[in-house]
Structure formats: structure tokens, C-alpha cells
Amino acid sequence: MNGQRFIRDTQEPKRQLVVLLIAVGVFFFILVTRLWYLQIIKAEDFQSLSENNRLRLVPVAASRGTIFDRNGAVLVSNRPSFSVAVIPQEVRDRDWLVDQLVTLLGADRDELVKKWEKGKGRARYYPIVLASGITRDQLELLEEKRLWLPGIEVEMKPVRQYENGTLAAHLLGYIGEISDEELKNPAFVGYNSGDYLGKSGIERSWEEVLHGHDGGRQIEVDARGRILRTIAETPPTMGSSLVLTIDAQLQKRAEQAFGDQAGAAVVMEVNTGEILAFVSNPEFDPALFAGRMPPEIWKQYLEDKRHPLENKALKGQYPPGSTYKIITALAGLEEGIIDDHTTVTCKGSYALGNTTFRCWDKKGHGAVDLRRALRESCDVYFYVLGEKLGIDRLSAYAQKFALGAPMGVGLDNEKGGLIPTSAWKLQRHKTRWFQGDTLSAAIGQGYVLMTPIQLASMTAAIATDGIVYRPRLVKRIIDRDGKVLREFQPEIITRADISPRSFKSVKEGLWAVVNESGGTGGMSRIPDVRVAGKTGTSQVVKLRDTRGFIPYQYRDHALFVAYAPYEHPEVAVAVVIEHGEHGGSAAAPIAGSILRAYFEGKGVIRRPVKAGKGTAAGDDGSGENATSDEGAQPREDQE
Structure with missing residues (x-):
């Protein structure tokens, strides 16, 4: 009786040890499998994420082509304009950052959020333009606060300079930021939110010629977003220029x-x-x-x-x-x-x-x-x-x-x-x-x-x-x-x-x-x-x-x-x-x-003169309309 009890007492620890060894083995198997998955299967993905933590892609907008008149006078050229962009990947608290931008730029909060939402479908490391055409004073404020605004970038984009103000405005047209509908249009493949394109006139009808192709820079930054060096750079290609028939x-x-x-x-x-x-x-x-x-x-x-x-x-x-x-x-x-x-x-x-x-x-x-x-x-x-x-x-x-x-x-x-x-x-x-x-x-x-x-x-x-x-x-x-x-x-x-x-x-x-x-x-x-x-x-x-x-x-x-x-x-x-x-x-x-x-x-008339006198017959005429069921009737011509 005592012998049987002794056998049971010695077998019990052995069974516990086996269970423990199995549990340890399963644990290490899971651990090794996980390590294998992370280091072998997902190695490329994690390497990319790591690179993105220290590398940034900075788009460089192409200048639009110049527009000249028939004699070579510049009608439309380009000037630098500054835009505020955000890199979503580097932002932990979006609402806080938006509030800061509202204070610094005097911008509309709903508009900033709307533009942020528009860029959601793109890679999180790609900058989203939130505000365009900021003033020099606003630029200085942003630069002062730059270290406390994670994910914020200031981009320089060329915008149009109309050399003669309103001259031929309806003919030349104007540019503006691309809309949501235009982004979905196959004709604008390659355009991004915040890009400018022609909206009317020559700027619109000749957009494909004038637009050019954007470039970009891949830069290395430190933990605070400061630029350390440029890794790679693709220069932008300026759009072609137009010589108009206009004098x-x-x-x-x-x-x-x-x-x-x-x-x-x-x-x-x-x-x-x-x-x-x-x-x-x-x-x-x-x-x-x-x-x-x-x-x-x-x-x-x-x-x-x-x-x-x-x-x-x-x-x-x-x-x-x-x-x-x-x-x-x-x-x-x-x-x-x-x-x-x-x-x-x-x-x-x-x-x-x-x-x-x-x-x-x-x-x-x-x-x-x-x-x-x-x-x-x-x-x-x-x-x-x-x-x-x-x-x-x-x-x-x-x-x-x-x-x-x-x-x-x-x-x-x-x-x-x-x-x-x-x-x-x-x-x-x-x-x-x-x-x-x-x-x-x-x-x-x-x-x-x-x-x-x-x-x-x-x-x-x-x-x-x-x-x-x-x-x-x-x-x-x-x-x-x-x-x-x-x-x-x-x-x-x-x-x-x-x-x-x-x-x-x-x-x-x-x-x-x-x-x-x-x-x-x-x-x-x-x-x-x-x-x-x-x-x-x-x-x-x-x-x-x-x-x-x-x-x-x-x-x-x-x-x-x-x-x-x-x-x-x-x-x-x-x-x-x-x-x-x-x-x-x-x-x-x-x-x-x-x-x-x-x-x-053309030199045919060499001095300014007053308009020639002539008789404008009928300038003082007046009369009544004829009435008919046969269509609209002309009132007196009053030439």
C-alpha cells in the first residue's frame, strides 16, 4: 500500500514537468514564429516605415509657362507664393494642431479640417496643403513656432503674376486650386490636392501646355523635423510658353x-x-x-x-x-x-x-x-x-x-x-x-x-x-x-x-x-x-x-x-x-x-488726333413698337 503511494508521489512531479516543458516549448515556438514573421516576412514593410520616420518627400511645384503678346511683351509670368502643408504621419493630436493654425493664420477651422480630410486617401507621409498664399508676416510666425508644430511644412509654389493688372483678364483667364471634382477627372491624373490649374480663358484652354511637371526632393530630417541632408532630387519641368496674337x-x-x-x-x-x-x-x-x-x-x-x-x-x-x-x-x-x-x-x-x-x-x-x-x-x-x-x-x-x-x-x-x-x-x-x-x-x-x-x-x-x-x-x-x-x-x-x-x-x-x-x-x-x-x-x-x-x-x-x-x-x-x-x-x-x-x-498716323466729325443719323429718334402675333418686332433702329 505504501509502495503504491510512493509511485504516485514520484509520477506526479514528472507529469507537471512535462506539462511545463510543453508550455515552454509552445511559448518559444510562438515567439520564434513571431520573430520570423516580423524579421523575414514584414522586414521590407518595417524598413519602409523606419525610413519614413526619418525621410520626407517634399514636392517641388513646376512653374507654369509664360504668356507673351505678339511682340514679345510679357503678359503673364510667375511669382513665389507660400503654402502651409501638414504631414499626417507626424501629427499625434490633429485638433490641437488645427487650433494652433487657426490662431496663427486667422484661417477658418472648418476649411482647414475639410482640406485635411481631402488628403486622407494618400500616403500619410505625403504633405497635404492646408493654406495657400500666406503673407510674409504669417510665414514669420510659423517659422518662429516651427519646433512646436510637429508635421507642419512651409512650401513655396509659383503662382501667376499678371504684369498689366486687369489687362485682357477675360482672355488670359485665371488659375485656382484644383477642386474635388477636377481631382476625379481623368484629364487631371497626376494632379494633387493644393495644386493650381487654369480655371478660365487661355489658362484653362491651354492648361496641358502651360502646366509643366512637378518635381520633388527626398530629405533626411531629425526627430524635430530639421533637415539634415538631401537624399535625392528630381527637378520640376517648367511648362511651355505661349506667344499670343494679341498686341x-x-x-x-x-x-x-x-x-x-x-x-x-x-x-x-x-x-x-x-x-x-x-x-x-x-x-x-x-x-x-x-x-x-x-x-x-x-x-x-x-x-x-x-x-x-x-x-x-x-x-x-x-x-x-x-x-x-x-x-x-x-x-x-x-x-x-x-x-x-x-x-x-x-x-x-x-x-x-x-x-x-x-x-x-x-x-x-x-x-x-x-x-x-x-x-x-x-x-x-x-x-x-x-x-x-x-x-x-x-x-x-x-x-x-x-x-x-x-x-x-x-x-x-x-x-x-x-x-x-x-x-x-x-x-x-x-x-x-x-x-x-x-x-x-x-x-x-x-x-x-x-x-x-x-x-x-x-x-x-x-x-x-x-x-x-x-x-x-x-x-x-x-x-x-x-x-x-x-x-x-x-x-x-x-x-x-x-x-x-x-x-x-x-x-x-x-x-x-x-x-x-x-x-x-x-x-x-x-x-x-x-x-x-x-x-x-x-x-x-x-x-x-x-x-x-x-x-x-x-x-x-x-x-x-x-x-x-x-x-x-x-x-x-x-x-x-x-x-x-x-x-x-x-x-x-x-x-x-x-x-x-x-x-x-504702324506709323501711318503719327500723332494723336480727335475723332473725326460726322453725322450720326437718327441719334435722337424715338418711336413705338409694332405689335403682332407674328414674333418680336423691332423698335426704331436709332442708328
């Missing part, structure tokens, strides 16, 4: 000619399609859009009844008024409905059914032929001609000049105007075309719409007997050393199939508009150069009584188109003055100033 001096003179008036002007070489001046007035300051727009200025832009943010030269669609009579006259000549000697008696109005269509001159012009009808802008002459042509034949001749569609000037969101047809109205308005609609269209009213670019293109095509060039804004692309990468040549869109004889008859009428007694465009005359042109006044809204005060937004638009010299045309100009009321007195003088500046630049 900066002519652009400046054209903008000055507008003063405070709202409107647009386009100046074009008739034999190349190159745009020499591109005016949309009033201007805005493009530099403000690269940073945080002051709320008071933004409100001022939005509340200005002249709409300074609208690119009127590109997107403004206006009834061309009597400038469209050029097309109507060519159509009548080509169709054999009129010739140089065909006369129409104007008694101040024209009756069509129960509707009376008035001429701007209530007294009437008497018997008028084509030359006089153009010179004095007789509406009745063109009512009669339009009725005989019909809308579809009239529109077909407008389309010969590539009207009714965007001209392809090379800027985003160009409008195409409207050249109406009977089929268009049936499809668009579900009603047939009326004869009254045709009479309105014949004098550039009703449904007809054109942009200032189209007006300039039409005028240039008249000067060249029907050659329609594509309007161009860029002459060439060059690299940073001035080497030409691509040269753009004149491109003919179409050639209007119209006889030289018809062009000659219309041109003689346009010369008479400016140079003969009674011509409505006499205020565009300039010394030593003969100008041919056409005035126009387009109705904004249908007003029954114009004897009292008309609010600004309801006043007619004033237009003038011209080319010069008459004998050997070089340049065409189109001017639209919004709510300027009379083409002869409001738009023609501005066109004259622009043409004078052009020929002064």
Missing part, C-alpha cells in the same frame, strides 16, 4: 476707349484671322482668384449690373441689329432681287398685313437705292428685301459666312449665336415661321444672335471677298529657351460663294456709311486712312412707350463693325456697347479710336 498696346488702347461702359470689342487681321485685341468690359482682377477672394470684392463683382465676370467677347450673344443688313444686301444681290439701282420708297414705315413695321426715321427716307439704304440704314428697304428673300434663303447666306456656330477660337465655352430658319422655329417653338419674323431677321432683330467674334469675322470676310478665316489667339508654342515647338498657320474655314460684283456693291455702301454726308458711321473716321463700316442698334426688350426714362437694363445695345484701309484691307473691328442705345454715337467713336491706335502703331 498688348492695342489691347490697352481698346480697353481705355470703353471707359466705364459695358461691352466687348474684337480686332482681327483680315488676311490671317489673328485676333489683335480681345476686349470684354468691365474687367476683373485675375490675381485675386489664385488665393482667398475677399468677400467684399466678390460681392461687388456679383452685384455689378455690368457683369464684369462675363466674357462678353466670347459668350455674349446679341441681336446684330443693322450690321446684319450686310448679309441681307448680299443675299438680295446674289438672288437677283435687287441691283445697285433698285429703289424702294420709305415713308417711315412698312405695312405687312395688319402689322406696321417702322423705320428708325419716322419721316421716311424717300426713294432709296442700295448704297443709300446702307449709308442711312433705312429699315424699310430691308423689310421689303427680306420679305422677297424669305427666311431660309436669307439664313443660307448667313451660313456661307460660318455664322450660327462657334468659330473655334480656341477658348472653352464659346457661344455660337443663332441663325434662325423655318425648320428651327418649328422644332424649337412648335410653331410655324411668320413673314413678320422674316422682316425682323432682315434687319438683325428677332431671333438672330451673334457674338462679337462672329461680327468681327463677318466683317473681315467682307473685306476679303468671302474668305472666312478661323479666328486665332495663339501664334506659337515655345519652350523656356524660346525654341519654337509649334507654329500655328492661318486656317480657312470656308469661302463664301458670292460674286465679286456683289461684294463691290456692298463695300461701296459701307464706305458711304462712314464717309458720305448722312452716313450713320461718320464718328469712326480717322485721318489718312479710309474706313468702311456699318452701324447697328439692337433691341433688348420690346417697349411700347419710349418717351419716358428707360432703365439701363432695358436700353438698346449699340454696335459698329468696320474694316480699314478701304482700298487694301488689313484689319477688322467689331464693337458692342451694352445698353449704349445708338451705334453711330456710342460704338462708332470707340471703333474709330481702336483703328486710330492700330494705324498709329
Whole structure:
């Protein structure tokens, strides 16, 4: 009995020892396995994390390409701007750090957090831009607090310097930080949060050329974030530069000619399609859009009844008024409905059914032929001609000049105007075309719409007997050393199939508009150069009584188109003055100033002179609208 107890007493410690040994063995097996996993399987990952604790990737933004005018004058260059970025990996308490930045920068807390959240999908060691365009004072404060702000970096980024302030702002456009939607766009692969890109104008349409490619530096830092050395560096590649067709001096003179008036002007070489001046007035300051727009200025832009943010030269669609009579006259000549000697008696109005269509001159012009009808802008002459042509034949001749569609000037969101047809109205308005609609269209009213670019293109095509060039804004692309990468040549869109004889008859009428007694465009005359042109006044809204005060937004638009010299045309100009009321007195003088500046630049006119005197027929006219169910009726033209 005692022997059996002894055996049990000696076996019990052995079993405990075995269990202990097994437990120890399992423990060491797990330990070795874990060490093997960490040191062998995960070695590369932990090495990378270790490197990231002491190495940083600092992006280096590329400078955008410079923009020059046709003579080599710098229009847009670059200047340094400082941004605040954060490296999330090095931040333990985000809320505390954001609060510090709010205090130091005077920034909006919600905006900082929003930008931080935008960068969450990227590597935690990659910097996220939280604030751009900080001031020198803010930069100094950050540098003083740098050691107590873990993860904060100050980056230098080039932003745009507009050398002439607001000059050609709508043409050049502006840049801004890339948006969330743009980051998702495949067209912007490679862009990061905080990057700048073009938002409008040349900056937007030529973004791919101007942007360049960012570089970067890999640096070693100590535990406090101080730079010890540069490990590797990839230099940024500057974007290519653009040489525009614009003449900066002519652009400046054209903008000055507008003063405070709202409107647009386009100046074009008739034999190349190159745009020499591109005016949309009033201007805005493009530099403000690269940073945080002051709320008071933004409100001022939005509340200005002249709409300074609208690119009127590109997107403004206006009834061309009597400038469209050029097309109507060519159509009548080509169709054999009129010739140089065909006369129409104007008694101040024209009756069509129960509707009376008035001429701007209530007294009437008497018997008028084509030359006089153009010179004095007789509406009745063109009512009669339009009725005989019909809308579809009239529109077909407008389309010969590539009207009714965007001209392809090379800027985003160009409008195409409207050249109406009977089929268009049936499809668009579900009603047939009326004869009254045709009479309105014949004098550039009703449904007809054109942009200032189209007006300039039409005028240039008249000067060249029907050659329609594509309007161009860029002459060439060059690299940073001035080497030409691509040269753009004149491109003919179409050639209007119209006889030289018809062009000659219309041109003689346009010369008479400016140079003969009674011509409505006499205020565009300039010394030593003969100008041919056409005035126009387009109705904004249908007003029954114009004897009292008309609010600004309801006043007619004033237009003038011209080319010069008459004998050997070089340049065409189109001017639209919004709510300027009379083409002869409001738009023609501005066109004259622009043409004078052009020929002064060429040395043809050697001294500044006052605008030539002339008779702006009908400036004081007033009248009532005709009423009809057949479409909008023109008020008196008031050339």
C-alpha cells in the first residue's frame, strides 16, 4: 500500500514537468514564429516605415509657362507664393494642431479640417496643403513656432503674376486650386490636392501646355523635423510658353476707349484671322482668384449690373441689329432681287398685313437705292428685301459666312449665336415661321444672335471677298529657351460663294456709311486712312412707350463693325456697347479710336488726333413698337 503511494508521489512531479516543458516549448515556438514573421516576412514593410520616420518627400511645384503678346511683351509670368502643408504621419493630436493654425493664420477651422480630410486617401507621409498664399508676416510666425508644430511644412509654389493688372483678364483667364471634382477627372491624373490649374480663358484652354511637371526632393530630417541632408532630387519641368496674337498696346488702347461702359470689342487681321485685341468690359482682377477672394470684392463683382465676370467677347450673344443688313444686301444681290439701282420708297414705315413695321426715321427716307439704304440704314428697304428673300434663303447666306456656330477660337465655352430658319422655329417653338419674323431677321432683330467674334469675322470676310478665316489667339508654342515647338498657320474655314460684283456693291455702301454726308458711321473716321463700316442698334426688350426714362437694363445695345484701309484691307473691328442705345454715337467713336491706335502703331498716323466729325443719323429718334402675333418686332433702329 505504501509502495503504491510512493509511485504516485514520484509520477506526479514528472507529469507537471512535462506539462511545463510543453508550455515552454509552445511559448518559444510562438515567439520564434513571431520573430520570423516580423524579421523575414514584414522586414521590407518595417524598413519602409523606419525610413519614413526619418525621410520626407517634399514636392517641388513646376512653374507654369509664360504668356507673351505678339511682340514679345510679357503678359503673364510667375511669382513665389507660400503654402502651409501638414504631414499626417507626424501629427499625434490633429485638433490641437488645427487650433494652433487657426490662431496663427486667422484661417477658418472648418476649411482647414475639410482640406485635411481631402488628403486622407494618400500616403500619410505625403504633405497635404492646408493654406495657400500666406503673407510674409504669417510665414514669420510659423517659422518662429516651427519646433512646436510637429508635421507642419512651409512650401513655396509659383503662382501667376499678371504684369498689366486687369489687362485682357477675360482672355488670359485665371488659375485656382484644383477642386474635388477636377481631382476625379481623368484629364487631371497626376494632379494633387493644393495644386493650381487654369480655371478660365487661355489658362484653362491651354492648361496641358502651360502646366509643366512637378518635381520633388527626398530629405533626411531629425526627430524635430530639421533637415539634415538631401537624399535625392528630381527637378520640376517648367511648362511651355505661349506667344499670343494679341498686341498688348492695342489691347490697352481698346480697353481705355470703353471707359466705364459695358461691352466687348474684337480686332482681327483680315488676311490671317489673328485676333489683335480681345476686349470684354468691365474687367476683373485675375490675381485675386489664385488665393482667398475677399468677400467684399466678390460681392461687388456679383452685384455689378455690368457683369464684369462675363466674357462678353466670347459668350455674349446679341441681336446684330443693322450690321446684319450686310448679309441681307448680299443675299438680295446674289438672288437677283435687287441691283445697285433698285429703289424702294420709305415713308417711315412698312405695312405687312395688319402689322406696321417702322423705320428708325419716322419721316421716311424717300426713294432709296442700295448704297443709300446702307449709308442711312433705312429699315424699310430691308423689310421689303427680306420679305422677297424669305427666311431660309436669307439664313443660307448667313451660313456661307460660318455664322450660327462657334468659330473655334480656341477658348472653352464659346457661344455660337443663332441663325434662325423655318425648320428651327418649328422644332424649337412648335410653331410655324411668320413673314413678320422674316422682316425682323432682315434687319438683325428677332431671333438672330451673334457674338462679337462672329461680327468681327463677318466683317473681315467682307473685306476679303468671302474668305472666312478661323479666328486665332495663339501664334506659337515655345519652350523656356524660346525654341519654337509649334507654329500655328492661318486656317480657312470656308469661302463664301458670292460674286465679286456683289461684294463691290456692298463695300461701296459701307464706305458711304462712314464717309458720305448722312452716313450713320461718320464718328469712326480717322485721318489718312479710309474706313468702311456699318452701324447697328439692337433691341433688348420690346417697349411700347419710349418717351419716358428707360432703365439701363432695358436700353438698346449699340454696335459698329468696320474694316480699314478701304482700298487694301488689313484689319477688322467689331464693337458692342451694352445698353449704349445708338451705334453711330456710342460704338462708332470707340471703333474709330481702336483703328486710330492700330494705324498709329504702324506709323501711318503719327500723332494723336480727335475723332473725326460726322453725322450720326437718327441719334435722337424715338418711336413705338409694332405689335403682332407674328414674333418680336423691332423698335426704331436709332442708328
